[in-house]
Amino acid sequence: MTVHTGRHFLQIPGPTNVPDRVLRAMDMPTMDHRGAEFAEIGFAVMSAMQRVFRTKQPVIIYPSSGTGAWEAAIVNTLQPGDKVLMCETGQFAVLWHGIADKFKLDVDFIPGDWRHGADLEQIEARLAADKAHKIKAVCMVHNETSTACVTYPLNVRKILDTLKHPALLMVDTISGLGSLEYEHDAWGIDVSIAGSQKGLMLPPGLGFNAVSEKALAVAKANPGMRSYWDWQEVININKAGTWPYTPATNLLFGLREAVKMLEEEGLENVFARHKRHSEATRAAIKVWGLETQCQEQGAHSPALTAVRVPDGHDADHFRKVVLDNFDMSLGTGLNKVKGKVFRIGHIGHFNDLMLMGTLSGVEMGLDLAKVPHRGGGVLAAMDILKGRDPSQASKVA
Ligand SMILES: *Cc1c(COP(=O)(O)O)cnc(C)c1O
Numbered sequence: 324m325t326v327h328t329g330r331h332f333l334q335i336p337g338p339t340n341v342p343d344r345v346l347r348a349m350d351m352p353t354m355d356h357r358g359a360e361f362a363e364i365g366f367a368v369m370s371a372m373q374r375v376f377r378t379k380q381p382v383i384i385y386p387s388s389g390t391g392a393w394e395a396a397i398v399n400t401l402q403p404g405d406k407v408l409m410c411e412t413g414q415f416a417v418l419w420h421g422i423a424d425k426f427k428l429d430v431d432f433i434p435g436d437w438r439h440g441a442d443l444e445q446i447e448a449r450l451a452a453d454k455a456h457k458i459k460a461v462c463m464v465h466n467e468t469s470t471a472c473v474t475y476p477l478n479v480r481k482i483l484d485t486l487k488h489p490a491l492l493m494v495d496t497i498s499g500l501g502s503l504e505y506e507h508d509a510w511g512i513d514v515s516i517a518g519s520q521k522g523l524m525l526p527p528g529l530g531f532n533a534v535s536e537k538a539l540a541v542a543k544a545n546p547g548m549r550s551y552w553d554w555q556e557v558i559n560i561n562k563a564g565t566w567p568y569t570p571a572t573n574l575l576f577g578l579r580e581a582v583k584m585l586e587e588e589g590l591e592n593v594f595a596r597h598k599r600h601s602e603a604t605r606a607a608i609k610v611w612g613l614e615t616q617c618q619e620q621g622a623h624s625p626a627l628t629a630v631r632v633p634d635g636h637d638a639d640h641f642r643k644v645v646l647d648n649f650d651m652s653l654g655t656g657l658n659k660v661k662g663k664v665f666r667i668g669h670i671g672h673f674n675d676l677m678l679m680g681t682l683s684g685v686e687m688g689l690d691l692a693k694v695p696h697r698g699g700g701v702l703a704a705m706d707i708l709k710g711r712d713p714s715q716a717s718k719v720a
Contacts, residue, residue, distance in 0.1 A: 325647065332651035334681045336468050336627035337498055338520035338527050339671030341577075345524060348580035349573045356572055362564025368575050369561060371582035375500060375523075375590070376515055376533040378507035383557045384578075385530040386571040389497040389518030392530030393419050394426075395552035396462075396493050396514045400538055402547035403427035405459045408449055408490070410441035414469035414657040419462060419495060431458070437659055438618040440467070440474035443482065450488045460491040460513075466499035468521075469657040471629040471666065472617040473503065480511040491538055497521060500531075501585060502597045502626040502670050513538040519574060522597075522626065524581045524671045528574050597625035600669040600678050603707035604628045607682050607700030611689065616664050626670040627654065630685075631663055636694050638665040645688035651681065675708045 333340050354361050372382040385391055401407065406429045409420050413435075423430050433445045441463050450458060461483065466473050476494045483492060491513040496505055500515075501522025507515045512535065519529035534542075534554060542554055551568075560567045585593055601623060608615060608630055616629035632638045642653050642665050654666030667685065669678055682701050689696045 327650035329650075332649070332677075332681060332684060334668045334684075335652050335654040336471075336521065336666055336668035336670055337518075339522070339524060339668060340673070341526055342524055342581070342584060342672045344584060345577045345580045349526075349577040351573060351576055353572055356569055357565055361572065364572075364575055364579060365561070365564035365566070365570070368578045368582070371579060372531060372533070375505075375582060375585065376507040376517075376531075377505065377509065378515075378533050380508065380534055380536065380539075381554075381558050381561070383532045383534065383554050383561075384566075384570070384575070385532075385552070385557075386528060386569075386574070387530035388527060389495075389516065389520075389530055390418070390422070391552070392497070392516045392518060392532055393422055393495065395530065395532050395554070396516050397423060397426055397428070398547060398549040398552050399532075399534075399542040399554050400491055400493075400514065400545060401426070401428055401459055402545060404429060406431065406457045407460045407462055408433065408446065408458050409462045410446065410464075410474070411435040411437075412439075412441050412464050412470065412472060412474060413437045413467040414659070415467055415495060415497070416464050417658065419464070423462070437470050438472065438616060440472045440619055440622045441479070443474075443478055446479060447482045447486070450482060450486050450490070453488065456489055458488070458490045460493050462493045463495070465494050465496040465505070466503055466624050466626055468498040468624075468627065468666075469629070469660065470616050471624040471627050472619060472622045473499075473624050474622070476512055477506075477510045484511070491541060498626055498670065501593065503624075504594050507533045507535075511535075513541075519578065522593075522671055523578070524584070525574060525577050528571050529578065594625065596673075597670065599707070600673065600675075601625045601628060603678060603704040604667055604669055604682065606703040606707050607686070610698075610700040610703045611686070611696040613696060616660065627666050627668045629654075629656075629660075629664045629666045631660075632665065632694055636692075637662050641665060641688055641692040641694055644692040645684055648691060649684040649687065651684040651688075653685070678708070679705065
């Protein structure tokens with residue numbers, strides 16, 4: 324076992340680094356979750372999450388992983404046999420599809436190559452052809468964490484509105500919320516799905532559903548079986564500042580602090596910071612001569628970057644070299660892209676020097692693992708962080 328000193332670099336795109344302030348906020352005695360002191364925290368996190376989702380509608384907070392929040396979205400609004408439209412943007416879309424299958428939904432899964440966002444033309448074609456309005460929901464992943472490609476939910480809302488199609492719009496923004504611009508109400512999202520351990524800078528363990536009035540009405544009329552995930556039960560008890568079961572009290576203490584931090588920085592600044600770090604990362608990759616997994620202009624994720632290693636090289640071997648030598652965890656390639664891709668998380672609690680440390684570790688690792696590349700990517704990233712156009716750098720020097 325190698326002994327490492329200093330802090331481990333956790334540069335996977337979730338779970339992300341938890342700020343010390345949030346750790347301290349959670350380091351508290353448990354409390355009576357039906358008492359007045361807790362209700363104050365309960366109300367505070369409910370309204371905090373409304374501000375983060377940018378909604379006036381209820382936000383249901385579950386003690387669950389993101390996967391639980393996916394399931395909640397399905398069981399509240401749909402029943403076996405219902406037709407839904409999903410898009411194969413990557414592994415997270417595949418996993419959500421898997422849940423829909425288990426609930427016997429009739430899924431039209433629009434194929435994708437894992438290098439682009441959702442195929443908007445196909446979504447439009449499928450919805451336009453559905454004159455009888457058999458499609459009950461369009462389910463999409465906002466920030467596809469396996470490929471680092473973004474699909475903008477507003478574009479799908481516009482398609483639904485133009486066609487006057489009544490399907491619900493359900494958006495997995497598990498790795499988008501708190502890192503990428505997101506507007507539950509203004510974008511006409513019916514169900515937004517999120518989790519605690521990505522942009523919200525918390526440990527895993529909280530799942531979220533933000534719901535539109537229309538989604539609530541659909542749920543009320545839906546006789547499909549559900550208990551733990553039932554929105555209405557949670558909403559009813561939330562009126563007293565608590566939950567129908569024991570909530571994850573200490574994670575909620577952390578959530579209150581995490582949202583406080585996001586708001587001190589200002590959500591707009593948080594989004595701009597993620598974009599800037601993503602841009603600097605891509606500048607490094609360009610100099611290295613490597614390819615990003617995402618090939619769609621304008622769809623590169625602000626939260627993470629997925630990088631392809633050249634054919635004949637193993638991304639997981641490279642990741643192991645980086646971990647052994649520099650004590651840095653990079654994200655693995657998932658499913659179809661296993662061994663072909665590694666992922667650099669620049670999401671959540673993060674700053675310029677953490678990015679420079681991360682990219683330095685990647686560049687040194689490429690050398691040590693003998694992955695063919697050009698040196699100097701780190702310098703190009705520095706130029707971006709200094710606010711200088713890297714293409715001008717040589718002229719300045
Ligand atoms: C992390 C993630 C999930 C899964 O969340 P879990 O908490 O692991 O269940 C789903 N979708 C996306 C886009 C994710 O990034």
